[in-house]
Amino acid sequence: MEYVDVDAQVGDLTGVLDPAGYLRHLPSISGDLPPGARAFATDGDHYDFRSGRCVKDLTLQAVRSVGDEEVEIEFRHNCWKHDQDLVIRYTGVSSLVVDLADATGTGLGTVILDEILPHEGGCSHEIACWEGTLALVCRDLRATWTETVCSSKP
Incomplete structure (x- = not known):
């Protein structure tokens, strides 16, 4: 990722998630994002770790083609934080790259953070998970966001 730091250092503490660089940069690029990407990236809850609409801690459930140059990614809620699942539908997909850091190939796992940037003819969306990354x-x-039932919510 270019601006989101998934391995920041705060004092002596390392491995801190820090979207501050991206959030500082976002106002200068948001006008260059397509409408749907802009709405998602600039949503005030997107990077608020306490919000139920923050992408952190969602689990990537499925990536599927839903038509010519269309991809849908489904994320499942985390019962401790979310009461909604997230589905993102991408149109005009020209690139999809999955990088599994975990050689076992068990999937990407839980979302750490993401970053949406302007790209020629649209946008790029990189999603960092604990076991790898997904970039479109x-x-x-x-x-x-769709309501879900969470039986184990505290």
């Missing part, structure tokens, strides 16, 4: 380039995206 697309014309635009639409993020939809």
